Amino acid sequence: MFGIVRPCSHRLSEGLKAEWMAHLCGLCLALRADHGQFARVVTNYDGLIVSVLTDAQTGTADAARRTAGPCPLRGMRTASVAKGEGARLAASVSLVLASAKIRDHVADRNGLLRRRPVAAAARKVAAGWDRAGARTGAALGFDTALLVDAVDRQVGIEQLAGPGTPLTVITEPTETATAAAFAHTAVLAGRPGNAAPLAEAGRLFGRLAHLLDAVEDRATDAAEGAWNPLTATGATTAQARRLCDDAVHGIRLALRDVEFADSALVHVLLAHELRRSVDRAFGTATCAHQGHGAPGQGQPPQYGGPPQYGQAPAGGPYVQGQQLNGPQAPYIDGPVPPGGTGGGHGGHGGGSGGGEGGTPQFPHQPKKPRGFLAGCAAFIGLCCTCQMCCANHYEGPWSRKKREGCCSDCDCCDCGDCGGCDCCGDGSGCDCCDCCSCCDCG
Secondary structure (H helix, E strand, O other), X not given: OOOOOOOOHHHOOHHHHHHHHHHHHHHHHHHHHHHOXXXXXXXXXXXXXXXXXXXXXXXXXXXOEEEEEEEHHHOOEEEEEEOOHHHHHHHHHXXXXXXXXXXXXXXHOOHXXXXXHHHHHHHHHHXXXXXXXXXXXXXXXXXXXXXXXXXXXXXXXXXXXXOOOOHHHXXXXXXXHHHHHHHHHHHHOOOHHHHHHHHHHHHHHHHHHHHHHHHHHHXXXXXXXXXXXHHHHOOOHHHHHHHHHHHHHHHHHHHHOOOOOOOHHHHHHHHHHHHHHHHHHOOOOOOOHHHOOOEOOOEOOOOOOOOOOOOXXXXXXXXXXXXXXXXXXXXXXXXXXXXXXXXXXXXXOOOOOOOOOOOOOOOOOOOOOOOHHHHHHHHHHXXXXXXXXXXXXXXXXXXXXXXXXXXXXXXXXXXXXXXXXXXXXXXXXXXXXXXXXXXXHO
């Protein structure tokens, strides 16, 4: 899976997360249906934006959906997935651009592609994807020759580039390709007036994708002696960052001129997530999820200071022999039962137990760990169903403790970056954030 727009599930509301997954799975299944199983390897986060834009203009109520069967990458769950022209256009564009990426790596002699047999096989795969993308594009009225021509020009531009060459000269072919793809979503949606602003948004998105890829690969390319636009032109990180920031701002302005039926997911992906993609690439991102952010943004209280009312002292909540001034006071020598000091039934406080005459409530006993062989069997099952990667939570194969799937880890995000956003009314910022679920308002 590749792409620059990689939203963390903790930042999406349940509705937007379901929509995003519908487009991702719809792209994957459209690739399989039109081009075979192997074509699914080009499923990418950026390609699905073409499908999202198409649905956003037609309206989610009228969007074509179907129920897909269980898939290992969804933890063997069924799902409602996108289908129709938007998903097929996304598949066509993904194939052609993936082909371009392969040819670019072959030309740069990256990694294994330095070896002639591997490079020859990669060229053959790329040519096949070009033809497959062209077939699907033709069926949708989209001429992928424009994309292929832009890709072919890229090699010549890179060969002529040198110190002082503007970065925008090198990114132009990618800009042209993505502008054409974004603009054609207006044709599919029956809104030709949206073509011009979407082309502008696509042009800037292509510039951003090219530059962020160059920034992220700069160290690797230098180690391998591969061509990199920043190194070749002598551009500084600050210059690249300025171009990226301008592109993000330009995309937001262009989207204001687009007539959408439902812009919620488009806004999250192309307004908020692009900004985070830039921060991530340049190493300026912070994470507020699971206690990594600032206090008040999902971070649990930290022990170590003087005990406050209702808060445990340093060393944890249960310290023998230390007088507490909060609800823990009657339980100096032992743990506090759930519900605090007061009990519901016959007690003198809130809660369902733990007070005078109440029935104490105790935590569930942890499950007994599995043995070695049983744990191995559970581990195989979790791996084969991809739950260890893709499930939000799963049971540890040996310990039986609750675990989070690898893909649920947050590589993100201070979710308080809503300031000045259209969805936040007066632009004062959004503190109602369920990781930017405020953008569900559209």
